[in-house]
Amino acid sequence: MASRPDFPAKGAYFDGETAKSHTVSVTGQGEYLSITPLDPPGKPFFWRLDRIRAQAGARKDTRGPLVLTLRADTDDEQPRDPARLVLQPGPVADWVRASAPALGARDLRPGTWGRVIWRTTAALGAVAAIVFVILPRLSDTLAERLPIEREVAFGQLVVANMEQYLGGADGTLACNDPAGLAALARLEQRLTTGQNLRYDLHLQVFDHPMINAFAAPGGQLVILRGLLDGAGSPAEVAGVLAHEIGHVEARDPTRLAFRAVGSAGILSLLLGDATGGALIAVMGDQVLSASYTREAEAAADAFAYRLLNDTGIGTAGLADFFESLDGKGIDLPEYLSTHPDTAGRAVSARAADGAAHDAVLSDDDWAALQGICG
Template identity: 55%
Template structure:
């Protein structure tokens, strides 16, 4: 290409959108490109080959767009000017002769800036998730209309079934006698008390040892908890505890916070399907990660409810004892993130010693029916 005839090209100065027709030739020493404007008055420019860079991802594949790498020590890696070459022969020669044509230059300090911005993003997300979201969720939970909260709770339970491997309504245990026994237990616990919600308690057919409260007065027991319980008093105690969360609107606050966190994670991960939201909501429900203060309040509510219903809190203590003995790898569910089961068991037993006369939570027939509420 040395000594070859000038080749027509297009030059952009990087400051305006104007196209400048130019002629390009290879310098006499073969180390650069001479750029001459077409017509009088133009100032020739020399672009050294070792500073030439090609721009990737150009719209046209039959042309080669060049820019010039800066030879100064500032943070600007490239001159804003562009040179567009359409001549195939000159393109081929440049690809063979320009040593750094495909090199991708990075501004000095780019890594530091990226790390700094990443750290700032992490701190910002942390403030949103751990400071702003809890306050916003408390504010919204206390002002959400009851009808809206009930709809929210139904949607959460439906999502929960999907999270557990079913679909809306597919895991619901529908044995009439078992559900009638469960209703009698709820009535026994709440009789004579002014409740903020019309409770809706149901059982899902899943082997996990767990129970959870959802917004709008929803309480869900998983079959595994019934299977693991030896007495109706144990189920009554767990149920009273979850009712305590319902009355304090803890699940509404938790779900609002989880939904906000899941939304942020979905944006970060680019999840447009909503799978992240469902997964985080389901995980939050199963882990029931309320604050220790909320757990202590729910325990106190449960003890008071058991006392008023004349149901011994010994079952509460027995259930906590079981949790303390369970292999955490096998059963990492109910109360896994709660305060010490041993301490709570002792408090429940201490309460039982001071209760006075109590009656079984359910009759033997009702207990048998409840244990088989998920039977086909």
């Protein structure tokens, strides 16, 4: 502790009632700071050291003036007395810095933490209600009203963005081996002929090792090469595609995009994000790991079973695919990772009938399809 100053220092005192600056004489006295008005001369008054607080933000070193106030039960933003005492650098200021035990205390009012918890809970609840209740309904309504040609244009944009997200400049990821493309077209024919689909499907393969396939709005279907490499037969690929077509026909990707846009706005609001980075991140992430609702997944599965039976492909391929992935635990297609119970789905896929009437693709076509990326 610095030794008590031998002589008083001059200071500026603001009484908190007027803006007039009063010259005062200040010195230490026991557990108190003694303050004596000089203009006009008056009786000294005392500030107890343990109640003295320093103005925050001023320089912490000893070169700047020390601005002091008192802890007091006022209505102010902090419980502080409105009066201020300004000491220039010197022995008295040093003594106060060394002797006042709580210069930097925050002095939270009782009940502050309760208020923080209550308001945080209320705000999170309200935002959750918007994100999980209001936005989904609103985005469903809006998605339903979107004309198909707009949906297709939007889907092309999403696919182009996904291509960049996966690491290729525009147009460089799409695989284009002619024989492979022809096989892909035959696979598409096989799946869609006579099915009266709402959308003209546009099917492509991206040269990417991830085992995945995704549907973008407006009938855009993308298979990643990893899925072709990992599949044991064309029926497995057809099964996955049938499921994705189910999503497309139910407009799930469009719904999801609308939802993502709304949530991204809220997310960037919460994070104070000025760069718009959250928007990009959420959009990319949502398309890749699309977490459709449980009902939407079940509906897409049901659609797939129907489609696979109607086209004579049979559901066995899809069941094989579920089984081959069950237990691997990594790099699952989106609808598997959101619903880890792949064994259960394999069983239900088998139960949904199964027997294949015709081959999905000839052996030559299947080989060509697997080599589509060259």
